[in-house]
Amino acid sequence: MTGHVRTGTTAPRAPWLTLRRREMFEGWLFVSPTLIGFLIFFLGPLIAIVIYSLSEWNLLSQQMTYIGTANYQDALTQNPDFWHVIRNSVIFAAGLVPLNMTLALALALALCRPGRGVVFFRTAFFAPVVTSAVAWAIVWKFLLQGEAGAVNQMLATVGINGPNWLREPDWAMVAVIATRVLKMVGLNMILYIAALQSIPRDYEDAARLEGAGNWQIFRMVTWPLLAPSTLIIMVITTIGSFKVFDHIYLMTGGGPENGTLVLAFYIYEQAFEFFNVGYASALAMIMFAIVLVLALVQIMLRQKGSA
Amino acid sequence: MHPRRLAATTLAAMTFITAPLAAEELRFTLWTGNDAHLAIFNEIAKGFTETHPDVTVSFESIPAADYTQKLTFQLAGGNPPDLGWMFEDVIPGFVEAGVVEDLRPALEAAEGYELEDFSEPAMALWSEKDAIHGVPFSTSPFMIYYNKDMFDAAGLETPPELAGKGEWDMEKFREVAMALAEANSGKWGFEFKDGQGYDSRILHAIMPAIRVYGGYAWRDGDCGFDEPEAVEAITQLHDMVFKDKSIVPPGEQGDFFSGNSAMTVNQISRASLLADADFEWGIAPLPTGPAGASPIIGQAGIVVFSQSKKQELAQEFVAYMTNPENSELMAEFFPPARHSVLQSDTFVAANELIPSEQMAYVGKAIEEGHVLPSHPRYAQIYAAMKPRMDALWRADADVQTSLEAVCTAIEDQL
């Protein structure tokens, strides 16, 4: 090698900090704040939950006893509340996700092209998204009162005798789903509008020239092209629906008759109202598992569908 | 140096050194943010500083809805208050968890405290064997508050008048409530305590009726809600809500204090809410029932938390706050369980909003009343009971079946 070097300059030995090492070092440096925070505030707690969930632990007296998998057994086989809560969570998600996504897509289709009034409607539908959940719940709780509530008074003017929304378990579930959809649908609408706008117009024009009607264009062209966005939106919405806490806490407190007692609220109640940290942690692990499985199933279904 | 001067200098130096330490602050969590109430507490705190010049007591109001929870967060979160106000329903749980101190030694050591002045039944909940876990500074009976204007509008005799004639019973109560609702369109005859009778104050709503019908909530691990007396009592309330439509039903707001209900049940501490009321009002005893009169008492006590680092000082403050003089001072809103105070003239004159003849009902009720049911696992019992109670408060509910369901749900916890 040195035979080539006749200029008298020396060939430096490869430094320890090669460009490749440097890039690696810098890469880790860039992610390190996020990573360290993630480890401390996320992974650590997650591991802690596993340990907590194997013990009986009263938040107030702070006594911890190892009890093995008793908490899980209790939830899965002993406690009828648990399955009731799971059922509620599933109903909530099953009601909210399709309703939210259908409405979001419909609104997005109606509002994806610029035009007069479009800005107004987009703003209107997105406004609840920027409003705090507390405010939204406070107002709706009031509007949904039995007889004096504005909703029932409006229904009365068209001759419908509205139910006592938040006092009857089934109607309460309907009410929390509906008000949650109203609160969050704007976000999905915007995501769909973004997705729609990124679809080149050529496809639609081509389909139209071939004689396709609006519905056919949607079925054959738009919908398949939206598939990746739909998947992401669906995963986010589903996870969000399992995480719903503040809305329930403020609207119904899980009632009436535990009709809206969903998993996230149940965990909170067990941990911070009954001080059952161990049991709450076991529930949290179960929730983690459910959400993980749901997300994976949705992703896998989609991949299978597109394959 | 002369020994005495040395001692004096040392003392001065020590005072100097310990001065910053001596300027201590006691944190006291309260359930009320009412200015009138706070004024009294602050006055007491000021009195305390006469003997403890470096001590300040800061009262921290926590909204009632989250009180127990927030308090728990503070205790579990390592940010404990030194003292706190505590309700009858949760004190057994706190005692069981071992987070409150025994106050007996401090109370006995306090000069002029007269521990024996406290009525025995009132202390029952707060003591266990020899230990005293809290001092019930408020032993406040449930009273009927009525809106005189609305009674007048309906041309009805007021509850005190009826009580005077011995006619103030559950049947009359139902009759009056219905007449009031009819006479005052869009308003209600009766509202459960603080309008929360279907939510956080289920027991407050149903216990008065159950007791006067001769029933009970639970007793020695046995659930009393499905006993005939309780069923009968609740059937009456249920009918009043759904048949007579005289009680504010679930999901509606009919606030007594803003003039939307003619009657409600509450404690005298709420009188402060009526200082500016634009209607005439008064208080009366609870209606009697088949089992006679059975006043209900809600209690609140002061506890010292074990986690407090200023045990001694905190306990001294409890002893000071609940001594005979201060008890009298607080009696305006918080009737004490001290015989001496209840029988004094100052007590019946204590609350300027309430005429003394009405205050007399209060004193009587305290002497005769029973505390609301409580339990170490109250939170769990409540949570188990709540959904079944929700089911009860539906128009088409069968009271008997619903109450049996309540009992089934809570039996394990009892």
Add this chain to the structure above:
Amino acid sequence: MSSLKLRNVTKTFGKTKVIHGIDLDVLEGEFVVFVGPSGCGKSTLLRMIAGLEDISGGELWIGGRQVNEVQAARRGVAMVFQSYALYPHLTVRQNMGFGLKVRKEKPDSIARKVDEAAMTLQLEKLLDRYPRELSGGQRQRVAIGRAIVGDPKVFLFDEPLSNLDAELRVHMRAEIASLHRRLENTMIYVTHDQIEAMTLADRIVVLRDGRIEQVGNPKELYAHPDNIFVAQFIGSPKMNICSADAFAPELTRAGIPMEGVAQIGLRPEHLRIVPDGGLIKGQVALSEYTGGGSLLHVEMEGAGRFLVLSEGQEGPQPGDEVQLDFDTANLHRFDAEGRSLQAAREPVPA
């Protein structure tokens, strides 16, 4: 002295080796073009020289210094990117002065150098515009200007003309050529377009699959390609190649030694249509009129199609039988491995 020196330079991505031991010396002031089909590794090689890709093996020397582990900005090279890579949030002036500013030069010195470069490239009027307000050609010039400003030892161009339309490309090509004459810096230029390579290069490096196929000046590569790949890659329309067997008797008759020849090659422009007496013959399948003449697709018996350039307006029509003739000096002979069997030749000096 060589300005740039590569010794056994290799590059692997994971387990795939994409550059196989390149050795190359580039002289001071030389204009070297890397050419090859897409995926041949020419851009990767250029980016390795630039410092944008690390070097897996071998040595890279720039101006007498080994720079394997020297950061891109400290190698004394400047690069013009295919997409120009002008910062959209900066004006032309800021774009051109950006590198100097990063290197902490004084503002007045930056201004002077930017103005100088702008003058060289006639960009004075565009200095305060944003890239989005420029035409393709203008952006191209700004990109070059940005490279000039830093006065690098070596200029690197990564397919700089491929985003321009045909006309502008010819124009810019000329501008780059004249720029090189003026600046006399070493330039390394990557393209897949052999015409650009031919017109610009002092020396062309033909790459295929991460290996150098041949290095030489344009004439040398055209006249004496080392192998079939180079022969076909250089020159347009590309060289006709057919099996030697098809015409072996005729060629042997013409006195050309055919021993060991597996394939022969003839450039379309070297074939002449003759009324008769041509060495080989075929039938016109297609005639593409190009203005100055026609490009004939001639079906040769047993040898596939040949492209033939025919001058003049009245060429043969499809279906016509034609006879083709050529100078035997223009015949390329290749062995079974595709290597040229050209007689030993004098290298054409750079």
Add this chain to the structure above:
Amino acid sequence: MELTIRQAAIVKKLCWTLALSVVAVPFLFPFLWMISSAFKNANEIFGQPSLIPDVWRWRNFVEVFEYQPFARQYFNSIYIAVLVTGLTLILSSLAGYALARMRFAGAGLLMLFLLSALMVPEEVTIVPNFFLMKWLGAMDTHIPLVLLPVFGPHGVMATFLMRQYFVSLPKELEEAGKMDGLSRLGVWWKIALPMSRPALAAVAIITFLFSWNLFLEPLVFLSSIENFTLPLALSNFTDPYGSPLWHLQLAATSLAVVPILIVYLIAQRQIIESFAMSGVKG
């Protein structure tokens, strides 16, 4: 009567607008009702519903500030949201950039690792975080309200969005920056970030709203009223016995909601464009 194409288009447009208007009612009515009730007294709120108060009771807005340290709580919400947004933008764009652009061992695994965090609801980790914060002595402070959103699932989501956007950016600009002598940090700061404005804006908006509306964490970590944030403060307008003071609650809610709505109205075009242009679409 036959309609011309033009007339048919107008009719169609009218029908659409009418339909959308009907759909918009449940979205907009709550705001109107909230604002109008904010001016009513308690009795009128419970009386016959009407969108125009009998007497405009401006005093509600004064009482809101008298009842609890509402201005302080408002400020808490603002400064926490700003802090969380700033930190999230910096950290998520740093990490997102590294994951999109830099080749370092373990990057793929790390990405997967981080993505799994998106699946974990905050409710799950709140209990151990409660003890962690206790150990750090951060109970009843705003520290958890800043750290948990920045480093929790939301921060990961932001990182992911930034990464998606960086991946879609042309690489050559950054390489040009590198050739010009910028360090990695310089390339990130001077080139990648300025080009990522839409993504940064989208992340900033989501993050701000996320922090602004945070409820569970304040509920669990805060105990003193001066430390409350708006969502907690809003649900705290109760009389001393826990019954809501509706007129104050609604006045306070209006005060909390209207400024955000106004900002949104002013910036709605940019906000929606940001969402459209950023990688939010996945």
